[in-house]
Amino acid sequence: MTSSEEEWGTPELDYPEEHPLHGRLNLNRFIFCAGCLIGTAITSITTCLVERGLTPKDYAIVSGIGCTGRTSGCFKAPAFHATHGRAIPFATGLKLANPDLEVFVLSGDGDLFAIGGNHFVHACRRNIEINVLCNNNGIYGMTGGQLAPTTSIGDFTSTSPYGNIEPPFNLVSLAAAAGASFVARWPGYDTLRLRESIFKAMDNPGFSFIEILAPCFTQYGRKNKLGDAVKMLEWLREQVVIDKDCPPHEAEYSHEKRRIVCGEFVNNPREGFTQKIKRLRETAQSRRK
Amino acid sequence: MASASKKSSKSKLILTTGNYASAEGAIAVGCRFFAGYPITPSSEIAHYMSRRLPQVGGSFVQMEDELASIVAVVGASYAGAKAMTATSGPGLSLMAETVGLGFMLEAPLVIVTVMRGGPSTGQPTKASQSDVMQTRYLSHGDYETIVLAPSTVQECYDFSVRAFNLAEKYRTPVIVASDGIVGQMMEPVSYHSNFEVINRKPPQVPPDKYQPFEIIDDDLIPGMATAGTDYNFYVTGLTHDITGSPDMTPETEITLVKRLCDKIRRARPDINDWEELYVEDAETVILSYGINARGNPEAVEQARKKGHKVGLVRLKTLWPFPDELMERLGKLGVKKVLVTEMNYGQLIREVERFRHLGFSVSGLLVPTTIPFAPSFIYENLMKEVNR
Numbered sequence: 001m002t003s004s005e006e007e008w009g010t011p012e013l014d015y016p017e018e019h020p021l022h023g024r025l026n027l028n029r030f031i032f033c034a035g036c037l038i039g040t041a042i043t044s045i046t047t048c049l050v051e052r053g054l055t056p057k058d059y060a061i062v063s064g065i066g067c068t069g070r071t072s073g074c075f076k077a078p079a080f081h082a083t084h085g086r087a088i089p090f091a092t093g094l095k096l097a098n099p100d101l102e103v104f105v106l107s108g109d110g111d112l113f114a115i116g117g118n119h120f121v122h123a124c125r126r127n128i129e130i131n132v133l134c135n136n137n138g139i140y141g142m143t144g145g146q147l148a149p150t151t152s153i154g155d156f157t158s159t160s161p162y163g164n165i166e167p168p169f170n171l172v173s174l175a176a177a178a179g180a181s182f183v184a185r186w187p188g189y190d191t192l193r194l195r196e197s198i199f200k201a202m203d204n205p206g207f208s209f210i211e212i213l214a215p216c217f218t219q220y221g222r223k224n225k226l227g228d229a230v231k232m233l234e235w236l237r238e239q240v241v242i243d244k245d246c247p248p249h250e251a252e253y254s255h256e257k258r259r260i261v262c263g264e265f266v267n268n269p270r271e272g273f274t275q276k277i278k279r280l281r282e283t284a285q286s287r288r289k
Numbered sequence: 290m291a292s293a294s295k296k297s298s299k300s301k302l303i304l305t306t307g308n309y310a311s312a313e314g315a316i317a318v319g320c321r322f323f324a325g326y327p328i329t330p331s332s333e334i335a336h337y338m339s340r341r342l343p344q345v346g347g348s349f350v351q352m353e354d355e356l357a358s359i360v361a362v363v364g365a366s367y368a369g370a371k372a373m374t375a376t377s378g379p380g381l382s383l384m385a386e387t388v389g390l391g392f393m394l395e396a397p398l399v400i401v402t403v404m405r406g407g408p409s410t411g412q413p414t415k416a417s418q419s420d421v422m423q424t425r426y427l428s429h430g431d432y433e434t435i436v437l438a439p440s441t442v443q444e445c446y447d448f449s450v451r452a453f454n455l456a457e458k459y460r461t462p463v464i465v466a467s468d469g470i471v472g473q474m475m476e477p478v479s480y481h482s483n484f485e486v487i488n489r490k491p492p493q494v495p496p497d498k499y500q501p502f503e504i505i506d507d508d509l510i511p512g513m514a515t516a517g518t519d520y521n522f523y524v525t526g527l528t529h530d531i532t533g534s535p536d537m538t539p540e541t542e543i544t545l546v547k548r549l550c551d552k553i554r555r556a557r558p559d560i561n562d563w564e565e566l567y568v569e570d571a572e573t574v575i576l577s578y579g580i581n582a583r584g585n586p587e588a589v590e591q592a593r594k595k596g597h598k599v600g601l602v603r604l605k606t607l608w609p610f611p612d613e614l615m616e617r618l619g620k621l622g623v624k625k626v627l628v629t630e631m632n633y634g635q636l637i638r639e640v641e642r643f644r645h646l647g648f649s650v651s652g653l654l655v656p657t658t659i660p661f662a663p664s665f666i667y668e669n670l671m672k673e674v675n676r
Binding site: 080 | 352357363387390496514516519524525534535536
């Protein structure tokens with residue numbers, strides 16, 4: 001602990017020493033608005049890590065830029081805050097160089113699907129064994145409430161003052177179409193189902209994607225008159241429909257229709273990229289003899 | 290390519306291209322990760338790596354673009370691998386932002402850029418030296434770059450080795466600025482192993498005491514923890530203090546930026562390298578680098594035979610710029626420096642900074658794709674001598 005950390009202070013209640021959040025509960029690391037579901041996304045991951053008995057040598061956390069981009073700093077772990085949109089290729093490099101690592105990417109919808117969209121589809125296609133969790137708030141929170149590729153039609157943002165005219169991505173359909181071998185979507189408040197899916201993502205020997213719905217009351221709520229954190233959670237809950245048997249291309253994501261289908265849509269384990277590279281090495285080395 | 294693996298026959302020369310030699314040099318010094326995206330005239334490095342890396346237990350991945358390639362390399366470096374990518378001007382432009390991350394996270398990594406004509410798509414299949422300033426000022430912000438410039442196929446091999454050693458020693462991205470000719474021409478080369486292998490400084494304290502950017506030694510280089518060990522650490526492209534935590538105070542920015550620059554600046558005597566001929570008594574000196582320096586010895590010898598006091602300098606490292614070489618030329622009493630470049634004037638601006646040392650600076654600057662012939666150099670050298 002150095003001067004800058006001390007200035008920000010640490011609460012009297014802290015996680016135990018070995019916990020991935022130990023020493024991180026200060027305002028320098030936890031910069032999020034009170035009531036934001038980013039916190040539950042973080043604790044859902046840490047709970048899974050702790051329950052599996054994983055220690056820092058077993059995992060790595062990568063994030064991009066933005067509100068959720070700052071989450072990597074909350075983990076007492078090998079944690080990386082990459083360039084904007086580039087969390088997935090950073091994680092790809094980590095995983096390829098050390099396939100034993102359990103690699104998590106936790107980043108936002110703007111980071112992963114606007115500036116980083118190309119990396120997402122190719123990581124799905126490659127089936128690289130990383131777990132990508134997208135904290136979807138439908139807006140650029142930290143940057144000042146601008147239009148995201150997940151903003152609903154008609155909604156107001158700093159750069160859509162007359163209402164959004166672009167249709168949003170349906171992240172579940174996109175991930176499934178691109179070849180992700182595990183795909184789920186949950187509201188951020190449903191931590192039990194979320195954790196269950198994180199465990200399944202960790203067990204999946206390929207690319208796993210979980211979309212976490214996490215409304216931004218500071219930006220989205222204010223600009224669209226949706227109220228405070230609690231009101232926005234209710235707003236979200238009224239739209240969430242859980243349908244476990246829904247095919248991914250039918251899993252609606254529509255604030256206009258007030259229908260967001262949640263569940264696990266793809267669980268189709270198949271050999272991951274690092275395993276394929278391992279076999280490729282054997283081929284290369286046997287041919288060399 | 291097959292003979293590349295036969296490391297036992299060290300003295301044997303094989304005929305190969307600069308790009309293959311760049312790749313084999315990297316493997317020889319321990320590179321086990323390559324992420325890249327095809328781009329002429331660098332693609333043969335990726336071809337070679339895709340075949341060789343699996344043989345030696347490494348990983349090759351063809352990424353979706355250059356942005357992803359360089360980020361994957363930073364990631365692999367932080368998982369403990371010696372990692373590289375290869376590209377050319379347009380691809381290097383795309384890598385700019387994350388190369389900045391590499392400097393900020395102090396990630397050892399190597400980029401080979403095989404220079405071609407520009408701007409924009411330019412001359413994909415031709416050579417140039419027009420990325421000299423791009424290699425220096427690629428990313429935004431203050432930092433110092435290490436750039437090596439091979440002029441032979443042998444140097445492609447040797448400079449790959451050196452690039453990794455410098456990257457690991459100084460915890461920084463290192464760029465090898467080759468070009469479309471050196472990269473694709475064939476010359477005899479020795480895949481020797483007469484070199485030391487430098488590995489990054491590991492953490493100097495146990496995990497519970499570790500701060501990712503704490504400076505313990507005089508070299509200003511922090512010990513590097515990697516993922517997959519017992520060390521907890523957080524690294525960010527944000528301005529950070531020694532804990533790795535973001536800190537937006539001016540003091541932290543000043544401390545960090547000064548250290549990032551100074552760790553390279555103060556190491557200039559260790560990093561900078563050049564070759565000289567007849568400089569001791571020369572009045573006129575040709576200064577050049579890379580493929581375009583190959584015609585200089587012939588031109589200089591020809592002028593010497595006619596009794597002119599001329600000499601040459603060939604830079605093997607372009608950045609950090611060798612200020613001490615300029616001081617040496619000034620002390621030796623050199624009167625005129627003729628800078629020759631296959632561009633419209635890039636490195637010459639650095640040389641011009643040293644006019645106060647007593648020599649004039651003029652340029653033979655042609656944004657061409659063909660290296661200068663000895664006769665062309667001789668002709669212009671004589672103009673300079675008689676000026």
